[in-house]
Amino acid sequence: MTDTEEKTALRGRxxxxxxxxxxxxxxxxxxxxAYLGKAxxxxxxxxxxxxxxxxxxxxxxxxxxxxxxxEHLLSNLDADVVSELGLYRFGLSxxxxxxxxxxxxxxxxxxxxxxxxxxxxxxxxxxxxxxxxETFVRDGFEAASRLRPVFAAPPRGALEPASARALKxxxxxxxxxxxxxxxxxxxxxxxxxxxxxLDDDLRAALFAETHLYGADGPSEPFSFLALMRRxxxxxxxxxxxxxxxxxxxVAVIESLRNAALAAKVxxxxxxxxxxxxxxxxxxxxxxxxxxxxxxxxxxxxxLGASRTYLGLVGAHALDIDFQTLLGxxxxxxxxAQMHLLLKNVERDDAAxxxxxxxxVGALSPEQLxxxxxxxxxxxxxxxxxxxxxFPDVLNxxxxxxxxxxxxxxxxxxxxIGSGDESRRLEMAQAILSAVKKRLxxxxxxxxxxxxxxxxxxxxxxxxxxxxxxxxxxxxSQHARAGALSAGAGVAGLYFCGxxxxxxxxxxxxxxxTAAKSALRxxxxxxxxx
Amino acid sequence: MIFPAEDxxxxxxxxxxxxxxxxxxxxxxxxxxxxxxxxxxVMTSVDDEYAAAKSSAVVTDLGALxxxxxxxxxxxxxxxxxxxxxxxxxxxxxxxxxxxLDDAGYVVDLAEVSRASQSLFLLTTPxxxxxxxxxxARGLNVEIxxxxxxxxxxxxxxxxxxxxxxxxxxxxxxxxxTASAVQSGVETSARPVQFGVIPGVELLYPRDEALxxxxxxxxxxxxxxxxxDALEVLRIESGAPRPGVDFxxxxxxxxxxxxxxxxxxxxxxxxxxxxxxxxxxxxxRALRHSAGAETRRLTVLAIDDDRSTPGAAVxxxxxxxxxxxxCAWSPALRRVVAFADVSATSPYKDYEISVPSPTEGxxxxxxxxxxxxxxxxAHRSDSA
Numbered sequence: 001m002t003d004t005e006e007k008t009a010l011r012g013r014x015x016x017x018x019x020x021x022x023x024x025x026x027x028x029x030x031x032x033x034a035y036l037g038k039a040x041x042x043x044x045x046x047x048x049x050x051x052x053x054x055x056x057x058x059x060x061x062x063x064x065x066x067x068x069x070x071e072h073l074l075s076n077l078d079a080d081v082v083s084e085l086g087l088y089r090f091g092l093s094x095x096x097x098x099x100x101x102x103x104x105x106x107x108x109x110x111x112x113x114x115x116x117x118x119x120x121x122x123x124x125x126x127x128x129x130x131x132x133x134e135t136f137v138r139d140g141f142e143a144a145s146r147l148r149p150v151f152a153a154p155p156r157g158a159l160e161p162a163s164a165r166a167l168k169x170x171x172x173x174x175x176x177x178x179x180x181x182x183x184x185x186x187x188x189x190x191x192x193x194x195x196x197x198l199d200d201d202l203r204a205a206l207f208a209e210t211h212l213y214g215a216d217g218p219s220e221p222f223s224f225l226a227l228m229r230r231x232x233x234x235x236x237x238x239x240x241x242x243x244x245x246x247x248x249x250v251a252v253i254e255s256l257r258n259a260a261l262a263a264k265v266x267x268x269x270x271x272x273x274x275x276x277x278x279x280x281x282x283x284x285x286x287x288x289x290x291x292x293x294x295x296x297x298x299x300x301x302x303l304g305a306s307r308t309y310l311g312l313v314g315a316h317a318l319d320i321d322f323q324t325l326l327g328x329x330x331x332x333x334x335x336a337q338m339h340l341l342l343k344n345v346e347r348d349d350a351a352x353x354x355x356x357x358x359x360v361g362a363l364s365p366e367q368l369x370x371x372x373x374x375x376x377x378x379x380x381x382x383x384x385x386x387x388x389x390f391p392d393v394l395n396x397x398x399x400x401x402x403x404x405x406x407x408x409x410x411x412x413x414x415x416i417g418s419g420d421e422s423r424r425l426e427m428a429q430a431i432l433s434a435v436k437k438r439l440x441x442x443x444x445x446x447x448x449x450x451x452x453x454x455x456x457x458x459x460x461x462x463x464x465x466x467x468x469x470x471x472x473x474x475x476s477q478h479a480r481a482g483a484l485s486a487g488a489g490v491a492g493l494y495f496c497g498x499x500x501x502x503x504x505x506x507x508x509x510x511x512x513t514a515a516k517s518a519l520r521x522x523x524x525x526x527x528x529x
Numbered sequence: 530m531i532f533p534a535e536d537x538x539x540x541x542x543x544x545x546x547x548x549x550x551x552x553x554x555x556x557x558x559x560x561x562x563x564x565x566x567x568x569x570x571v572m573t574s575v576d577d578e579y580a581a582a583k584s585s586a587v588v589t590d591l592g593a594l595x596x597x598x599x600x601x602x603x604x605x606x607x608x609x610x611x612x613x614x615x616x617x618x619x620x621x622x623x624x625x626x627x628x629x630l631d632d633a634g635y636v637v638d639l640a641e642v643s644r645a646s647q648s649l650f651l652l653t654t655p656x657x658x659x660x661x662x663x664x665x666a667r668g669l670n671v672e673i674x675x676x677x678x679x680x681x682x683x684x685x686x687x688x689x690x691x692x693x694x695x696x697x698x699x700x701x702x703x704x705x706x707t708a709s710a711v712q713s714g715v716e717t718s719a720r721p722v723q724f725g726v727i728p729g730v731e732l733l734y735p736r737d738e739a740l741x742x743x744x745x746x747x748x749x750x751x752x753x754x755x756x757x758d759a760l761e762v763l764r765i766e767s768g769a770p771r772p773g774v775d776f777x778x779x780x781x782x783x784x785x786x787x788x789x790x791x792x793x794x795x796x797x798x799x800x801x802x803x804x805x806x807x808x809x810x811x812x813x814r815a816l817r818h819s820a821g822a823e824t825r826r827l828t829v830l831a832i833d834d835d836r837s838t839p840g841a842a843v844x845x846x847x848x849x850x851x852x853x854x855x856c857a858w859s860p861a862l863r864r865v866v867a868f869a870d871v872s873a874t875s876p877y878k879d880y881e882i883s884v885p886s887p888t889e890g891x892x893x894x895x896x897x898x899x900x901x902x903x904x905x906x907a908h909r910s911d912s913a
Contacts, residue, residue, distance in 0.1 A: 281809075315667060315669060316603070316669060319811050320661065320811050321632040323664065323665075488814075489815060
């Protein structure tokens with residue numbers, strides 16, 4: 001009998017003695033459980049499915065190739081989470097710490113950028129643009145560092161708006177810096193790029209970085225903050241870098257799982273939580289479909305907000321305005337991932353160098369605006385931002401790799417349900433067409449690629465498609481995350497689901513915030529007692 | 530039930546179902562409007578109407594209040610969530626008063642809930658809240674219908690209200706329970722209500738029959754019509770605060786004035802209508818945490834003068850501590866009774882009120898015990 005089987009055989013009875021229950025074994029759930037376990041709390045991590053890792057999962061294609069759904073690069077796995085949970089000790093390592101990027105424009109020209117934007121400045125041949133980019137990058141990185149608190153998930157009970165947090169971040173800053181930060185918070189990407197006098201290529205490259213995964217187009221107010229959030233992130237110890245963990249995103253999940261197990265977290269899979277037990281406005285544990293319970297004074301949910309609050313707490317026990325927040329219309333756009341098999345791959349040195357890069361198909365401002373307008377209207381845009389990487393190459397420093405697999409992220413696409421086959425085919429063709437335009441030197445197998453829509457990821461973990469819709473402006477995300485993390489006013493209930501995170505990607509910052517809030521409240525409660 | 534604040538700027542109010550009946554009897558022809566509907570301020574004289582309410586029976590048009598039916602398996606749960614009234618505990622025919630609170634525990638409005646059947650309730654509020662009702666219903670199996678324009682609503686108050694009803698051939702609700710029946714050929718729902726300190730009965734019936742019951746009560750029951758100004762005196766004497774006059778409803782404060790104007794139930798003297806240890810209701814969790822956070826207190830004062838005005842300053846120990854929010858001459862007390870919004874830290878008993886020109890100065894005022902304040906006090910004692 002395996003551990004899991006043994007534990008699930010205990011179903012149907014009421015179990016006490018637990019200090020905390022975490023629901024959902026995705027990256028945030030694992031991290032939250034690891035934090036609580038490490039603090040000495042007897043913690044149970046409950047996962048409704050048999051899979052650990054949420055939307056991130058390894059899968060075999062019909063061709064036999066293994067692919068990873070969910071994430072293909074890391075941009076902001078929080079450095080504090082890595083060090084506090086000791087993830088390096090639990091198997092996290094980076095196969096590529098700071099990936100170089102090649103931007104490909106619609107007219108066929110290229111722009112190579114070293115991993116760090118600050119190094120990229122030195123490689124520009126146009127000296128006028130060097131000065132402009134140097135100023136922009138210097139100001140941008142400084143602003144991103146200072147604005148970091150704004151991009152962190154707001155702690156439970158902290159209802160101050162992002163703007164108030166930003167004002168705190170401005171305290172003590174020189175007058176010109178404070179003015180610039182305020183401008184960056186309000187401005188559109190288009191405005192900022194124009195003010196710094198960046199040329200069309202640099203603008204297109206920076207637009208792609210800013211608006212990939214986002215719901216806002218380049219001319220919309222507050223849209224520039226998305227780039228600041230990206231640059232505030234810290235991957236592999238480098239601010240603003242993009243990195244590839246050895247083994248892909250699955251390896252990050254594995255290291256988090258190891259950290260949780262080392263912290264003596266009781267991980268139980270295939271166990272569906274039916275409701276969160278609330279007694280006198282305080283969490284008392286969770287109840288399972290078969291009537292069994294785990295009693296605990298702390299519950300952290302890493303599931304989606306609707307599933308947590310409407311499904312597990314229940315509409316009848318929610319405050320009305322809070323419920324309204326859950327019903328907010330999601331963005332009408334989303335991203336998609338596509339796994340493509342390559343044919344007749346050249347294996348010369350030049351090709352090998354290219355395979356180690358991240359290739360971004362950038363759109364001009366006009367193309368990007370048209371793409372957002374089309375996607376929001378429900379149509380598949382003519383051209384898309386694409387981000388292509390070769391996971392097998394990045395994963396294997398010995399270069400004895402298989403050169404047959406390319407992972408592509410495409411954006412913006414209309415948000416559709418996972419069952420809409422005709423729209424699906426249309427999207428797959430659009431992505432393939434965008435890839436062929438920007439990477440004409442490659443030939444692809446005839447199967448048309450393996451498309452993973454955001455709604456597929458959501459369906460795989462039992463969530464509504466909205467959960468992985470494009471991210472609205474940072475300020476909107478902050479306001480919503482702050483309200484949702486308040487746990488509907490129920491003492492002992494914490495939330496670190498996807499909506500509690502600012503920005504896309506694996507960050508685990510929401511989990512850290514939820515776990516720290518829970519521990520802080522527990523200490524306060526004990527002191528008060 | 531209490532009328533909300535008047536619509537000061539509305540020039541063309543609509544008619545209630547009972548408008549023609551009331552208008553034909555209004556000798557003073559003095560009108561105001563509430564929720565966009567015409568309401569008679571005075572029928573003959575305020576003093577006479579007040580005296581009739583205290584000694585015999587009066588009849589009034591309650592058509593300006595907002596009414597909705599709530600039906601469905603989750604109707605009780607819905608109303609328990611939307612209001613602080615214990616809808617889940619109500620037995621058939623029972624009514625209960627409550628408050629509507631926002632998520633932060635601030636008062637949005639007053640509410641009254643009556644259970645007509647196992648899964649049918651009547652919700653009456655001073656002001657309509659269609660959007661709030663719609664939002665609160667999400668996730669619950671209920672059907673809400675606004676019946677404000679569908680029914681005539683007639684209130685019969687006073688110590689001889691039951692006699693008046695009997696003489697008119699109408700039955701008063703037995704044992705304080707709502708009763709629905711065909712009365713004098715009209716499908717009528719009769720439920721016990723209070724307007725201020727005066728107990729009474731509210732009759733709800735189809736608007737097409739509006740005149741039928743009014744005429745019977747007037748001609749055969751002998752009930753005298755009463756206007757809003759006399760009802761206002763009764764309201765203040767009873768200690769029932771008026772939304773939009775004595776406090777600003779929370780839903781409006783956030784949008785227009787700022788959260789500081791919002792009031793907790795205890796700040797408007799109605800903590801007994803939102804008991805945090807009873808069932809769950811919207812805003813209860815926040816209310817639990819706000820215990821002791823009151824900054825204001827709404828009190829009823831008896832002022833040693835024959836007049837006062839809303840907005841008059843209230844002093845305690847020489848310092849300004851608040852202002853008068855509404856006031857009226859009480860023929861029974863022979864002085865002005867007033868609601869005053871004062872600082873929660875001000876002393877409880879003795880105050881002074883500023884007197885407007887030409888006789889500027891200050892007059893003494895003392896705290897007046899009201900039926901509502903007695904309930905609040907009993908609640909505080911129980912909670913302690």
